[in-house]
Amino acid sequence: MSAVIASEIVETVPSALMILDRNLNITSANRAFYQTFRTTPAETENCHIYALGNGQWDIPAVRTLLESVIPSQTSVENFEVEHDFPTIGRRTMLVNARKILRPGELDGGIVLAIEDVSDARAAQAENTRIWQLTQSIVDTIRDPLVVLEDDMTIVTASKTFLTIFGITEAETRGRRLSELGQRQWDVPALRHLMEKVLPENKPIESFEIEDNFPGLGLRVFNLNARKISQPGNRTHRMLLVFEDITDRKQRERDVAMLANQISHRIKNNLQVIVGLIGFEAKATAGPCVQGYKAMQARISAIAELYDLISHSSRGGTITADAYLREIAKTMSASLLGETSDIKIEVDAEVLDIDPDRAVPFGLLVNELTTNAIKHAFPDGAGRIVLSLKRTGDGIALVVADNGIDMQEKDAVKVLERRGFNYVSIFVRQLGGAISASMPGDTGTTVKILLPHLTTPDAPVRAAA
DSSP states (O other): OHHHHHHHHHHHOSSEEEEEOTTSBEEEEOHHHHHHHTOOHHHHTTOBGGGSTTTTTOOHHHHHIIIIIHHHOSEEEEEEEEEEETTTEEEEEEEEEEEEOOTTOSSOEEEEEEEEOHHHHHHHHHHHHHHHHHHHHHHHOSSOEEEEOTTSBEEEEOHHHHHHTTOOHHHHTTSBGGGSTTTTTOOHHHHHHHHHHHHHOOOEEEEEEEEEETTTEEEEEEEEEEEEEOTTOOOEEEEEEEEEOHHHHHHHHHHHHHHHHHHHHHHHHHHHHHHHHHHHHHTSOHHHHHHHHHHHHHHHHHHHHHHHHHTOSSTTOEEHHHHHHHHHHHHIIIIIOTTOEEEEEEEEOOOEEOHHHHHHHHHHHHHHHHHHHHHSOTTSEEEEEEEEEEETTEEEEEEEEOSOOOOGGGHHHHHHHTTHHHHHHHHHHTTOEEEEEEEOSSSEEEEEEEEOOOOOOOOOEEOO
């Protein structure tokens, strides 16, 4: 019964098995052996192993195993044999051997288990070739870069990376990026983004890190990351590229500083002009004073724009809500005075406006507000609201007052009389359209639809 069970086990084993006697004659083999080497029991059993087939097992490595290793050891594991077999071609085999000793015998037989690992070795060789090619490409790229495992440990780093950051390959391999140097890369926002690259296949684009790096000083780097994978391989890795943009950022800062200085000087010059106009208005006949004051308000609106630009840290871009508040404050001072009962209020979302569009935008607001001040409040009291909101494909600018009513049929004539030709010019410059000019229960509401005036989003930036 035990012999039958042993025979069934031998036939079930997926590896090719053959049993040799003390003279190296094959006494038996299992089904996997015959299938692997495309032979039959009649061609195999009682045949000397070196004479099997056309002598395909008469291999120096096998002779070494059977004649030198086995006599001195009871077993051998993973003895590798590479050979051109006539029936199956060049193959790589792992041979495991063990002596079979019966009680009282000093020299028994040998059981050989043979595993074909040719495909595995070929895959390893191909992976090695691909890895060497990848490393060559990595070392050729001028920007420093690293390849990371899915646990964020470093697989390899380019020569440029090692040179720039003054570390060796041994100091990087197997370590996490966050552990390098003085932990400059241990940034929560970056770590959060990197954790999404592999599972969610979300690339990192232009993530800025600014810090003091040992041996480099203060530097700014742009980080870009992508998931990389090999067809047929379930292992995914991440390619992380570092772009040194320190010089570019410094040039941008220098340009911004120069622009701010120029804007400050323009603002000061415009304020001088506003002051001169005010001086002339005092010595001018009554009918002309309003014209001087309107001119003052327009120039002041432009001056406030340059004042905001000179204090801006947004590359020249300003926020509309701050701009509207400055315009309201300036108009209240120049056209109304501290004793006026007309109040100008601002209800605006935080929206960015390009400086070149801010000039007609400010003049448009100034003109609509001036018209309301001049014509809506004959009794000298009331409220004007400047509103700016996102809406659909653009933004809506609304200037509303609670002054005297206008009959719908007279609305256009009244608005034209209020200098609405200037409004039309500024609206066209901004690419907008007057959506409504209608009477309310009390007062007038003018609504103008404008395209988005915002600048593109800046890259994600990490605090030092």
